[in-house]
Amino acid sequence: MSRRVQRVLAAGICVLGGVAAPTFAQSTLSLQAQVGKKLFFDTNLSASQKMSCATCHDPGNHYAQSNTLSVQLGGPTLTTPGFRAVPTLTYKEYTPPYNDNAANPDGVSTNSPGGGFTWSGRADTLAQQAAIPLLSSFEMANTNAAAVVQVVQNASYAGLFQQAYSADVFSNTQTAFTDIGLALQQYQLEDSSFHPFNSKFDYYAQQELSNGQVVTLTASELAGFNVFTDAKRGNCFACHYSGPMTGGGQYMFTDFTYEAIGVPRNPNIPANATRIGLPAYYDLGLCTAVNPDPQNAYVIPHMLPGSASLCGMFKVPTLRNTATRKVFFHNGIFNSLAQVLSWYNTRDTNPAAWYPTVKGVVQKFNDMPAAYQANIDPQVPLDGLPVGGAPHMTAQDLQNLQCFLETLTDGYVAGVTPEDPNCAH
Ligand code: HEC
Ligand code: HEC
Numbered sequence: 001m002s003r004r005v006q007r008v009l010a011a012g013i014c015v016l017g018g019v020a021a022p023t024f025a026q027s028t029l030s031l032q033a034q035v036g037k038k039l040f041f042d043t044n045l046s047a048s049q050k051m052s053c054a055t056c057h058d059p060g061n062h063y064a065q066s067n068t069l070s071v072q073l074g075g076p077t078l079t080t081p082g083f084r085a086v087p088t089l090t091y092k093e094y095t096p097p098y099n100d101n102a103a104n105p106d107g108v109s110t111n112s113p114g115g116g117f118t119w120s121g122r123a124d125t126l127a128q129q130a131a132i133p134l135l136s137s138f139e140m141a142n143t144n145a146a147a148v149v150q151v152v153q154n155a156s157y158a159g160l161f162q163q164a165y166s167a168d169v170f171s172n173t174q175t176a177f178t179d180i181g182l183a184l185q186q187y188q189l190e191d192s193s194f195h196p197f198n199s200k201f202d203y204y205a206q207q208e209l210s211n212g213q214v215v216t217l218t219a220s221e222l223a224g225f226n227v228f229t230d231a232k233r234g235n236c237f238a239c240h241y242s243g244p245m246t247g248g249g250q251y252m253f254t255d256f257t258y259e260a261i262g263v264p265r266n267p268n269i270p271a272n273a274t275r276i277g278l279p280a281y282y283d284l285g286l287c288t289a290v291n292p293d294p295q296n297a298y299v300i301p302h303m304l305p306g307s308a309s310l311c312g313m314f315k316v317p318t319l320r321n322t323a324t325r326k327v328f329f330h331n332g333i334f335n336s337l338a339q340v341l342s343w344y345n346t347r348d349t350n351p352a353a354w355y356p357t358v359k360g361v362v363q364k365f366n367d368m369p370a371a372y373q374a375n376i377d378p379q380v381p382l383d384g385l386p387v388g389g390a391p392h393m394t395a396q397d398l399q400n401l402q403c404f405l406e407t408l409t410d411g412y413v414a415g416v417t418p419e420d421p422n423c424a425h
Contacts, residue, residue, distance in 0.1 A: 029190050031164035036187025038157040039180060045151055046140035047076040053133065053184070056086045059193060062321035062410060063089035070268040070332035074139040081270045082138045083283060084119055085332035088325070089188060090410065091195050091318050092117070094249040095256055097124035098291045100300055105245035105255050113286060114257040119314045119330040120289035121258065126188050127181035134180075145177035152180060199320065200412040205251065210414040217407060220423045224404025227397045234344075234393060234401055235380040239316045253319035253408065258286050260312035260375040261382055262347070264354050265367035266331040282369055283331065287311035311372035323406045331367065337405060341398050344381050345391040 029037065039045065040053045051074060058066040065072060065086035072082050096102065098116025116124060123129035133139040134148050142148045152161055153170050162169055165179045188194050202208070203215035217225070227234040228242075237243075241255035265272060271281045287302050287310035302310060314330045328334040334343065343354055351364045365373045378384055381392045393401070403423035411417070 032183050032186040033190040035161045035164045036183035039184050048078050057089050068326045070266050075141045080138040084330050085327045088321050091320050106241050107246045112257050120285050122289045126185035130181040130184040146173045149173050149176040196410050199408050199410050201407040213414040220400045220403040221407050224400035227401045240319050254316045257316050258313035259377045262365040262376045263329045264333050266333040284311045286313040312368040312375050320408045323409050345393045348385045349389050349391045
């Protein structure tokens with residue numbers, strides 16, 4: 001299944017300049033986006049009246065969660081646990097709709113499942129996506145679309161909403177609910193805080209001054225980038241693609257595809273608890289996701305057993321702002337980037353460090369039923385090295401890689417943002 005073309009630095013940060021700033025960002029928000037902003041922060045849009053989009057997607061942490069819970073607590077009394085970690089909402093603007101047979105944005109790799117929102121691509125657009133948390137029983141938990149529309153109709157910004165869409169927008173619940181999704185989408189597309197392109201890496205790659213200063217990467221940060229793109233060491237670039245994309249944009253650090261990489265099961269997710277007499281719960285990712293788009297001939301409802309080859313696959317997330325994440329991977333199994341990198345490096349050479357041992361046998365890939373473990377991607381660094389063998393990356397490579405990934409954090413101000421002392425040289 002090694003369908004990706006292995007390339008070293010085909011389109012890395014050596015290719016500088018000539019990239020237009022994305023056209024999405026605007027200095028003043030349109031009326032629609034202004035409504036979207038109100039909606040995004042409105043806690044009345046939840047059954048608990050205490051939870052808004054921003055509760056989980058904290059603007060103070062790049063629109064990802066700012067607590068260390070594996071899964072958030074929602075529902076009417078904020079006590080119902082969810083199932084997955086909260087992704088960042090930054091840099092989603094280039095994500096295409098979900099497609100079972102998506103062209104790879106690198107323009108070279110073969111088609112594969114790609115695009116869409118959520119860890120399993122269940123929504124085609126940011127607008128469709130917004131309906132999920134609003135109505136989910138373990139998130140904002142509104143009873144139905146009408147309940148959501150009712151809140152907006154009673155809100156201080158009801159007039160703004162009418163101005164943005166139409167004076168009689170409230171006369172049709174379905175239209176109003178659709179417009180609520182569109183407004184949230186417009187806010188995420190227009191407001192530059194969702195795609196500020198102001199990380200250290202951005203200043204360096206675009207050759208722009210930060211705080212009046214020329215920005216260069218340190219030797220360890222550059223060495224980390226080389227690990228990232230080296231097909232024999234990190235090979236991160238193969239999935240967290242950072243080159244120019246055929247659909248527009250570059251430096252997204254994802255190719256929007258889905259992969260099964262076999263992260264360890266997280267016992268802290270309540271749904272994963274063993275219940276006597278009941279079958280174990282597994283989050284199977286893409287193979288059970290219902291991807292709606294009747295217009296799209298390539299989207300086939302994913303239902304087992306037909307979709308078995310997609311089980312265990314989750315979206316390749318962007319690595320922008322990843323260094324600031326509180327939990328990593330779809331199930332929030334890890335709490336530090338260093339752990340993630342170490343797992344990538346030694347998943348196969350030292351599985352006992354990551355997976356439980358039962359009666360002397362290491363339970364590798366314990367978050368996937370055995371029947372689906374063949375779906376696991378065999379690429380470097382996840383390519384089945386022998387137990388006890390030498391991993392692809394050295395300790396120094398891992399440190400450098402971490403230094404590079406830290407340059408992807410937005411809000412860099414030269415001379416002000418503290419530099420990681422491990423990355424100074
Ligand atoms: C209770 C916490 C919570 C709340 C509240 C919440 N989200 Fe999320 N959000 C999540 C989680 C968890 C996911 C991943 C869901 C999945 O993969 O099934 C997610 C996924 C997303 C995604 C997809 C991102 C991607 O990388 O594909 C978008 C967009 C999003 N949320 C927007 C919103 C908006 C807009 C609201 C408010 C209407 C909202 N969220 C409310 C927890 C939350
Ligand atoms: C075969 C494709 C592939 C390769 C190669 C790969 N990744 Fe990933 N990466 C993924 C997928 C898929 C996920 C999400 C998996 C999940 O949650 O189950 C992920 C998740 C991550 C995350 C967690 C981000 C988050 O939002 O939780 C980090 C960090 C990460 N990868 C870094 C790297 C680095 C660094 C490398 C190189 C050493 C690398 N990846 C190589 C596919 C890949």
